[in-house]
Amino acid sequence: MDLIHSMLAGDRLALARLLTEAENLTPAGRQALDALFPHSGNAYLIGVTGAPGTGKSTLVNRLALHFRGEQKRVAIVAVDPSSPFTGGAVLGDRVRMKDLSGDPGVFIRSMASRGSLGGLARSTAAAVQLFDAAGYERILIETVGAGQGEVDIARLAHTTLVVEAPGLGDDIQAIKAGILEIADILVINKADRPGVENTEKALKSMLDLAHPTRRVYLHHGRALSAEPPAAEDTSAWVPPIQKTVSTEGKGIPELAEQIASHAAYLRATGGWAARDQARLASETEIILQRTLMDQFRAGEAGTRYNEVLQEVFRRSLSPWEAVARLTGQEPHTPGRAESQPGRPQ
Amino acid sequence: MDLIHSMLAGDRLALARLLTEAENLTPAGRQALDALFPHSGNAYLIGVTGAPGTGKSTLVNRLALHFRGEQKRVAIVAVDPSSPFTGGAVLGDRVRMKDLSGDPGVFIRSMASRGSLGGLARSTAAAVQLFDAAGYERILIETVGAGQGEVDIARLAHTTLVVEAPGLGDDIQAIKAGILEIADILVINKADRPGVENTEKALKSMLDLAHPTRRVYLHHGRALSAEPPAAEDTSAWVPPIQKTVSTEGKGIPELAEQIASHAAYLRATGGWAARDQARLASETEIILQRTLMDQFRAGEAGTRYNEVLQEVFRRSLSPWEAVARLTGQEPHTPGRAESQPGRPQ
Numbered sequence: 001m002d003l004i005h006s007m008l009a010g011d012r013l014a015l016a017r018l019l020t021e022a023e024n025l026t027p028a029g030r031q032a033l034d035a036l037f038p039h040s041g042n043a044y045l046i047g048v049t050g051a052p053g054t055g056k057s058t059l060v061n062r063l064a065l066h067f068r069g070e071q072k073r074v075a076i077v078a079v080d081p082s083s084p085f086t087g088g089a090v091l092g093d094r095v096r097m098k099d100l101s102g103d104p105g106v107f108i109r110s111m112a113s114r115g116s117l118g119g120l121a122r123s124t125a126a127a128v129q130l131f132d133a134a135g136y137e138r139i140l141i142e143t144v145g146a147g148q149g150e151v152d153i154a155r156l157a158h159t160t161l162v163v164e165a166p167g168l169g170d171d172i173q174a175i176k177a178g179i180l181e182i183a184d185i186l187v188i189n190k191a192d193r194p195g196v197e198n199t200e201k202a203l204k205s206m207l208d209l210a211h212p213t214r215r216v217y218l219h220h221g222r223a224l225s226a227e228p229p230a231a232e233d234t235s236a237w238v239p240p241i242q243k244t245v246s247t248e249g250k251g252i253p254e255l256a257e258q259i260a261s262h263a264a265y266l267r268a269t270g271g272w273a274a275r276d277q278a279r280l281a282s283e284t285e286i287i288l289q290r291t292l293m294d295q296f297r298a299g300e301a302g303t304r305y306n307e308v309l310q311e312v313f314r315r316s317l318s319p320w321e322a323v324a325r326l327t328g329q330e331p332h333t334p335g336r337a338e339s340q341p342g343r344p345q
Numbered sequence: 346m347d348l349i350h351s352m353l354a355g356d357r358l359a360l361a362r363l364l365t366e367a368e369n370l371t372p373a374g375r376q377a378l379d380a381l382f383p384h385s386g387n388a389y390l391i392g393v394t395g396a397p398g399t400g401k402s403t404l405v406n407r408l409a410l411h412f413r414g415e416q417k418r419v420a421i422v423a424v425d426p427s428s429p430f431t432g433g434a435v436l437g438d439r440v441r442m443k444d445l446s447g448d449p450g451v452f453i454r455s456m457a458s459r460g461s462l463g464g465l466a467r468s469t470a471a472a473v474q475l476f477d478a479a480g481y482e483r484i485l486i487e488t489v490g491a492g493q494g495e496v497d498i499a500r501l502a503h504t505t506l507v508v509e510a511p512g513l514g515d516d517i518q519a520i521k522a523g524i525l526e527i528a529d530i531l532v533i534n535k536a537d538r539p540g541v542e543n544t545e546k547a548l549k550s551m552l553d554l555a556h557p558t559r560r561v562y563l564h565h566g567r568a569l570s571a572e573p574p575a576a577e578d579t580s581a582w583v584p585p586i587q588k589t590v591s592t593e594g595k596g597i598p599e600l601a602e603q604i605a606s607h608a609a610y611l612r613a614t615g616g617w618a619a620r621d622q623a624r625l626a627s628e629t630e631i632i633l634q635r636t637l638m639d640q641f642r643a644g645e646a647g648t649r650y651n652e653v654l655q656e657v658f659r660r661s662l663s664p665w666e667a668v669a670r671l672t673g674q675e676p677h678t679p680g681r682a683e684s685q686p687g688r689p690q
Contacts, residue, residue: 037663051397277658284657284664291668291676292637312629313622318382319629323636331636
């Protein structure tokens, strides 16, 4: 518990050690997460996602600097495996990172791959919770916008930025991947490059198309009940498009303003609490799923698991039939109450 | 059952309809999957993964054409949301796809996003199983190599190709993401571009470093038992690096030879059956997880779920404490028998 008190008193070394314990879910880490949970719930979580090559990391870096200018303490959680925060720095990012590295009001944490997506989501949640409890007021969560699971992690922030860039060969890639739908703010980074008009035009026309869908998505995907707050109904948020040149800091103050507007919108409409709750529900569900699997494996049916698997391997039992035999009931099919992470029923 | 017989007799329309039923897991789809499961197990599954912009889709296209030249029936399952197979065709891919589109020996299936990764993995497994039962001898599974979940899908094929390309701004991106470790064959596509020597050099030195790790990974990640077949121990597979220019078909015959070598290696060492079994075990586990959640929700504790969640929302109970209360036992922590998809214990 000494570490916890030191961390709450602002000791960075204690925070770093607790982060490691918490991400690895050691007994000490679990204890810290439980003890610190009541201290969390104050941070503003900002998810930043987009394809590799869009310059997400530099954008995150610049936003962090901007928030520092507003005297906010900033944490960066880099979930993107291609982020310079995660691995060795490349292409001059090391230089740019210097702007932040000496600043005691900034903490950068990289998530190594945890072998499974559940593990990654769990570790990210643990880091975010610790930063929150430690008094970091802005937490930037950077994920690569190409994997469904990574997108889900960014989506559960209060505000989600989707980053595009001109000339990546396929300007509408993000749209096809469906990540446009999760954007609260669209950023066209590297906006000094040729093709920026085309990217903007493509995004605008997709927004026009997507907007009615988006409102439905907001309600069904993010609000906790089927009946969203009436206020959210009457003044739905339309995602703005913001152009930036992160390497030069261009467009960053404007982007920060858009972010502040979205926070105000969430506060006014009840969306803030709804997103907080969706995130906590998703975290709880991930833990519950693994615990149920543990219970199952430890129980009577668990001892028959390998035996039944052998029948699947011999193709005398389909995977579905195997699960029906093990659990004594018909396996889950989407027709029967499919649930999504973060969408408790 | 009429559809099933028509499909087994080679009716493409029946296959298309069953694919839709199976991917959506309708009762008819489930019935078809169960009935056809004993007919599966003959196809050679080839996973193709890599970052956006590496030209995976064109490579897959060319490989399909090559296998057609060997009189093999080929199915393509495109899980990559940025694949031209999945959305609208872009950048001339429509033209290239013409090579395949009139061929009755080829079937291309795109996986729409299923909202959750479990859903995506389940739908992909369903499609693969149907193609297998329908007599498609080569099944190419294309996924974007940036999301952990998508990488897992490609990893569970018999042979996994990891595709790189020079000049993407960060040549060693795949390495940082850890996807080098899952490669049975490394492909440097777009090998007529500047920087190809650097990409090759980087991959080679990473391979030298990674190779011992890779052998451990192979045994622990893929074999079913902690004791792998001795044969695999003594002659571990070293992933070759193959350069290709897919748009011109260059390097494709050589790549096909590498693929055939890997298949022969798997057959000789017992790796073939081990990978089949790892895939089936992973599929079963995904179904089991969802079914356990269903059982839980339907049971007594499930009725208390929303109530306990409210306490989490009020931050009077941490997510871990909530799960402990709901399940009557300490939640899963990685220290206690962490299990990975596809790694039954």
